[in-house]
Amino acid sequence: MLTGKRILLIITGGIAAFKCHDLVRRLRQRGAFVRCVMTEAATRFVTPLSLQALSEDKVYADMFSLTDESEMGHIELSREADLLVVAPATADILAKMAAGLADDLASTVLLATDKAVLAAPAMNVRMWLHAATQANVVTLRSRGVLFVGPNEGPMACNEFGPGRMSEPLEIVAAIEAFFTGLLPAPDVHAALPLPPEAISLPHQPLLGRRALVTSGPTREAIDPVRYISNHSSGRQGHAIAAALARLGADVTLVSGPVSQLDPAGVRVVKVESADQMLSACQAALPVDVAICAAAVADWKLARLAGSKLKKSPGAPPPSLELVPNPDILATLSAAGNSRPRLVVGFAAETEEVVANAVAKRARKGCDWILANDVSPASGTFGGENNTIHLVTADGVEDWPTQSKDAVAARLAARIAQHLTAI
Template identity: 60%
Template sequence: MTALSGKRILLVIGGGIAAYKSLDLIRRLRERGASVRCVLTHGAQQFITPLAASALTGQRSHTDLFDREDEADIGHIRLARDADLVVVAPATANLMAKMAGGHADDLASTMLLATTLPILIAPAMNVRMWLHPATGRNLKTLRADGVHVVGPNDGAMAEAEFGPGRMAEPLEIAAAAERLLVRTGPLAGKHVIVTSGPTHEPIDPVRYIANRSSGKQGHAIAKAAAEAGARVTLISGPVMLPDPSGVTTVHVESAREMLQAVEKALPADIGIFAAAVADWRVANAGEQKIKKKDGALPNLSLTENPDILATISHRTENRPPLMVGFAAETEHVIEHARQKLARKGCDLIVANDVSSAGGVMGGDSNTVHLVTASGVETWPTLAKSDVAARLVERLGTLMGDAKP
């Protein structure tokens, strides 16, 4: 028996050249024990046939919103309910736009609008289409609506171009479906909130105060927590990183927005506060760009930002049982981390040296110290992905030790 045994998956096949991979995806899902039914858009039928999909699923494929037989019992509603997961692969630019806009002009889009099931999309399109601002806006909307995303990958395109937009491979999509439907691992059944990246505090519409955070460590932790079986909410400041697959990502700009997003995401079992939140913001941020005036310096009055870690740690209700803070220091790393642990009221501090000599800010490796009330544990220099995996493993152990 496999993780997907007995699970019912509705596969929506969009109209792109990557539709041919969907036939292999059917095979990968079925060999894992899932039953699969297919909905093919009109565009998908230009690349593969309903007969091919039916031959592989062993079930009739659906193509027409106004099919007499299906719609006698409101077939699109039945399709929208009679499954455990909806997978859209390939999710073309057009299909993503329909989903984001709530359009319902064919069977696939109508069913997607009517469903309350979890949805996993595998985007696939030309690199220029993927990088177009409209696709970015649609993707942001879909993520905010709770749609899960796997891929796309970088690779060769049918148009002899290369770049992001290539549909994730069938094995990747099947693995993402498994993570959504059958969460296994040391954090299975847990909800983990992770904050990541910097915050941008506006001075005026074109300038801001920020920290030098790339978000690499926080994003790696979110990914590792998802792979450990957790349901993960990643609250990210402005970064140049793709959203991790299998994770619900909320994008914010300022510290106040980040705190609001964290409070909205509660309750949670673990809170991991890896974001480099700006300590201050401008109290009198300009509504227009501040202009230089004969060399006179602008008068910027600073005010303190909310302390997200301390605010959540000191809550009397909905405080995550395990609170993890980060201490980015340039000197006296362990001493400052111990002080922060006591001051913030959290359970664990991950401290590191972010002085320029270490190359941690923006780099791919990290050297961390785990500081608790009982002591300090120093890890060797590791890739940030390895730091994330090791931290998540430790948190799983701590959660297990906390069980009655």
């Protein structure tokens, strides 16, 4: 998708600059050519040498380098790229862009370009919410500048709120969306003012779409005290719900008992059992896409004990008769006129991961299956990373091991691309 695309990455002075190493690496993995421009402040956080090694190209920082001006003047530098990406986009660079200032190489390149610009803001929450910054964002959007993020969360300054730079794979997803037409190339001469309530949102290709996500484990009661469950943390499902919401989807998250915080901008329905989860999913229909990421218990008790099961000295343990739980993924896949346009399931496997996932997709009747290894050695259950194999009608796509947030961002971008194409 990005093979042969030329990205000019403009790195400014913020702590989030450290993420640019991973951003450059991800872009290069996808076949893009990356050239970096740094502000002087950016060099205090990351070194030009490290970026040069990762990009396999020269890094530019000096406006007045005669060698650079003779080989590649700032006009050529600003116009030879297919897309300019500003990450992190600090409050300072956004202000310069809005005011048309050109007092260093980065701001000059941005003023001289006639190509699309994608900015990934990163700053303290109070700086982001300040009226001056918000006004600058409105101005830049009206001129066609595209935005991804910022995200909400804890910051290096020990505050919490919007202002965190989007994760590298979220930025990659936005870049891929630009080149596939989900983010239209802006007319840099047009004036397209946006309403004030839209100024803190990224471009939203899923705006107007409805999504259903299941997450976490279920608990199947044995008696009023005990239950059957599993080790699912809900981290992956919650991350998917958040990623879909950031792309504009109206998201209903049906969650089993987890310690995860409710994602911002998402409607959350909390359940305990598989029966409750199925009922909540059916109540959420119709939706455009359903992602069944929950680790639903396969079995439940045939008869629930009305009081706590007691053990008696010398007596054998009670016999627990199990019956199958409802199959939520198969039920949604066979929902007739209410069937989502795209049904996505997960296959949590401990052996023969891909083969079992291929068979599960055919058995359940869903469109996509995301297979992952949940054996104890993988660290997937309760961990921060995941290794995904995307199984579709077209075959199997192996994704690299990455954070669950990155998996969610990549999946959300694929869903947006799919729904836009059909």
